[in-house]
Amino acid sequence: MDDDEQFRREVRDWLAANVTDQLRGVGGPGRENEAYPQRLAFTRRLAAAGWTCLAWPVAHGGRGASLARQVIFHEEYARSGAPARVDHIGTTMVGPTLIALGTERQRRRFLPRIAAVDELWCQGYSEPGAGSDLAGVTTRARLDGDQWVITGQKVWTSLAHVADWCFVLARTEPVPDGGPRHAGLSYLLVPMRQPGITVRPIRQLTGDSEFNEVFFDDARTERDLVVGEPGQGWRVAMATLGFERGAATVGQQIGFQRDLDDLVALARRTGAIADPVLRERIVRAWVELSVLRAHTLRALAGPPSAGTASEIKLLWSRWRQGLGELAMAVLGSAGAAADPGDEEVQRWRRLFLFSRADTIYGGSDEIQRTIVAERVLGLPRQDRR
Structure with a gap:
């Protein structure tokens, strides 16, 4: 048995011993509030066993796992029916960003708590007037002594109601005359539990409210909690999005x-x-x-390429939206007329309703196609001023 197969067996054995019937299949898109305390406890057990930060370097509390082993873990996790994790924003987005671009002090402060699932994170990108077009954010931050003071609003902020911290893209400098709109943005790490922050749930078509509006009314964070240089947050924000769409997408496809x-x-x-x-x-x-899975594996195994993450997002979001539509066709009239207590019908209704957002959140289809057109095909850039 080679080392990777031994690793697969280790993952499979741990999951078999720890995933109970009560946890199997709970949580996930459209169901993020389901069994939340139990899922939090499970994710912390996962962390204690060393499974949460596989891709992180050993020096920062991870396992330094190869891409092959990351894929193996996510495949086995999905096949086991283990519950949706509650730490993905910290472990797959903020953590890798700090490892790549943060200061040593920021790494010492945040990485151990992310790895242990002691602190949870949310993402402060989208705004009412700037969804996928992040260069248009209007949330502002100004320095007041040793602190940034933040004013503005974010929207569609997943799990903000349970998060301890938020990474916030805010304007700290005006747009230079004739310059790119994304200049002057900064990437700030902001504590959520303070008087200057209000979180309001957004009720979804599914009836759940895992998304939120977040209002910053002179909220504060320390001066040194900016990742990268002030005014250079666009580069950091794009790096975070790149980290988000890694090996975990393979596990996502096993779930599909x-x-x-x-x-x-x-x-x-x-x-x-x-x-x-x-x-x-x-x-x-x-x-x-099958084609999506083959393309994803090929893309992950190859050198980093502009537009790859956008291509994968376009493919899986359209596929899953189509699955929701297919489910309604299979159900026929039962999809609309079944008793509300019918759990199987409810499952497919929820998938159908939530999947309407798949082509919007995480970067809309229109934005992803523009990225592919400009960065991969070399087509002329749109004038967005």
Whole structure:
């Protein structure tokens, strides 16, 4: 048995011993508030066993795992039905950003607490007038002695209601005349539990409220809690987005495969599989998911390339949105008329409703296509002034 297969067995054995029936399959997109205390406790057990920061260097509390082992872990995690983790913003976004671009003091202050899941994070990017177009953010920060004072509003802030810290993209300098709009932005680390911050939940189509509005009314953070140089936050913010779309996307696709398999089983039970049009759509979904997985693995294994993250986001968001539509077609009238207590129908309704946002959050399809057009195909840039 080679070392990677031994690693796979180690992961599988740990998950088999720790994922209980009560935890299996809970949480995830559209269900982030589900069994939250239990999922938090599970994620902390995961951290204590050394599974949460596989890709981090050993010197910073990780395992320094190869890409192959990261993929193995995420595959096995998804296959086990383990609950959705609550630490992904810290471990896959903030942590790698601080390792790459933070100061040594920032690393010492935050990395151990992120790795242990003692402090949770949220992302302060989108605003009512600046969603995927981050260069248009209007939240402002000014220096007052040894502190930044922050005023503005963020929106669609996932898990802000349970977060201890937020990384906030704010304007600290005016846009230079004739210069790029993203100049003058800074990437600030802001404590959430202070009088100057108000969090208001946003009720979604699914009935849940994992997204929030966050209002900053003279909120404060220390002067040295800026990552990179003041005014150079755009580069840091883009680096964070690049870290977000790493090996975990492979595990995400294993979850997609499980959803598709369950939907096929439902179609067989109800007889919907006999419809040749539905059968063709199911086959097409299977083929597209196979291509998505192959493309993702190839992209992750190759050298970093401009636009790769955007391509993968475009592919998976469209695929999952299509799966929600296919689920409604398989259910037929039951998708609208079933009793609210029907858990299986509720599952597919939730997927359908939440997937409407898949092509918007994390960078809308329009923004992702623009990135591919300009950075990969070399097409002329749009004038966004």
